[in-house]
Amino acid sequence: MRSAAEIRRDFLDFFVTKAGHALVPSSPVVPLDDPTLLFTNAGMNQFKDVFLGRGSRPYRRAVDTQKCIRAGGKHNDLEDVGRDTYHHTFFEMLGNWSFGDYFKREAIEWAWELLTGVFHVPEDRLYATYFAGDARNGLEPDTEARELWKKHLPASRVLPGLMKDNFWEMGETGPCGPCSEIHFDRIGGRDASDLVNKGDPDVLEIWNLVFIQFNREQDRSLRPLPAKHVDTGMGFERLVSVLQERRSNYDTDLWAPIFSLTHDTTGAREYRGRLDDPIDVAYRVIADHARCLTAAIADGAQPGNEGRNYVLRRILRRAVRMGHQNLGVREPFLWRIVPAVAQTLGEVFPEMRAKLPRVQEIIREEEAAFGRTLERGLALFDEAVARGRARAGGGARAGAGDAAPAGAHGAGGAGSA
Known part of the structure; x- marks a missing residue:
């Protein structure tokens, strides 16, 4: 083969x-x-x-x-x-x-x-x-x-x-x-x-x-x-x-080194190639987006707020969210996966190897900044959920003898959360 x-x-x-x-x-x-x-x-x-x-x-x-x-x-x-x-x-x-x-x-x-x-x-x-x-x-x-x-x-x-x-x-x-x-x-x-x-x-x-x-x-x-x-x-x-007689583009040797390094970096279980499995979806997103970011940054672009740079920021954040939500990763990880991209593509596109340190630096900085935003957002969300539960619980106790007011209070608490 x-x-x-x-x-x-x-x-x-x-x-x-x-x-x-x-x-x-x-x-x-x-x-x-x-x-x-x-x-x-x-x-x-x-x-x-x-x-x-x-x-x-x-x-x-x-x-x-x-x-x-x-x-x-x-x-x-x-x-x-x-x-x-x-x-x-x-x-x-x-x-x-x-x-x-x-x-x-x-x-x-x-x-x-x-x-x-x-x-x-x-x-x-x-x-x-x-x-x-x-x-x-x-x-x-x-x-x-x-x-x-x-x-x-x-x-x-x-x-x-x-x-x-x-x-x-x-x-x-x-x-x-x-x-x-x-x-x-x-x-x-x-x-x-x-x-x-x-x-x-x-x-x-x-x-x-x-x-x-x-x-x-x-x-x-x-x-x-x-x-x-x-x-x-x-x-x-x-x-x-x-x-290579594979029914998925992702089941070839183009992707195996990236999946392997993702597994080693994140500690997630190995890639199994399932279509609807959230862990496997995350593997595919992270691998694809790491390739995209490496190619674009090596050619002079970088994540930002306008035009193509904003598109790259969206791509990076989507990969990081997948790591957080589906793989349970809390530390910057995407920048560590880029060397596998350079390994698989660097021979035909040598700029990916030559610019590897710069690519990693830009991704690491952007990832760290977004990670802080994510953590703040999750903390605020947890606080809001806790407040909503407290209000719902208090309403149930106050309305134990009066169903209608309790229901109204509970609905208001859920809405404010």
Whole structure:
């Protein structure tokens, strides 16, 4: 079984050695020159100027693993993290790119070769979607993508999709185009075509191939682009779960070192992977949020009161509350877990190792300040509860011979508490 590090390396190496792609480093999760973004939330962010025709690169093919955060604005996964097995605030997006070079045929052929020939994903568990067209926008079905997929998959597993799932747009205006998703059935041995894009956790999208060939104009019309581009994205954590045959993203070797250090640091029982267990929910929240905070702080952000810094403060406080409420931790602990994040991600993102002392210092200070606030709040809450109980008890004694006044007094005490 491949480790997560080997899976990442094999993806990047495939496109570098076989298809001549330039290996491009991840851009920071803190956007340097895009005021419209809180955080880098997709692989295409660093190539946005190329797609808009405002910039260029010294290469026409690229491959990368991009650090992404989705915890605010349109893309906000924060409240889902920990409560299921596949949402994350921080994740890696693997991608290969063509800027006016290759197009649908190569993108689909290479995706198939990598998944089935290199990663040995069972062919009978794969499904592909293509754009079914949209009369309102004057768009024909993407028959080219459909026929390319039918070379590899039976027609029953090449499925049409509507604008919502199979037409990608950068925004209200700008580059856009049809896309083709690759889905994987974790169960196998069945026809899961009716479950594709239905929210089933066992039939999941693993790769999206976007064919950028139009520009959405101000009047909402679509104009063909002079150069066609390819933008693909594959969630790394999800891919690792598929290749390591785990039904949860959190049950892979990406997370084990973080869970282990959380166990050692907090004294909580070991992680068991249960969905609704409050201790396991806390493990997932703490691990995910530690990764997110490490990535963001290493790239120059820090918890604060405005914008992305406020989002980071919310993330940190959510993790600390989980430690307090679900694991019974009273001392600062989150900063001690960060080294496990640097251990698992530092080889591919060396800034996480280089900035580790600074990351720990910022988290420790913020955590200590919030811990004091939590303790004060809990003390005030306990005092209020005690006062309410005393009033309720006194009311019961005073009203022993008169039920109505006792009931009124008790209700007033509960309300004031």
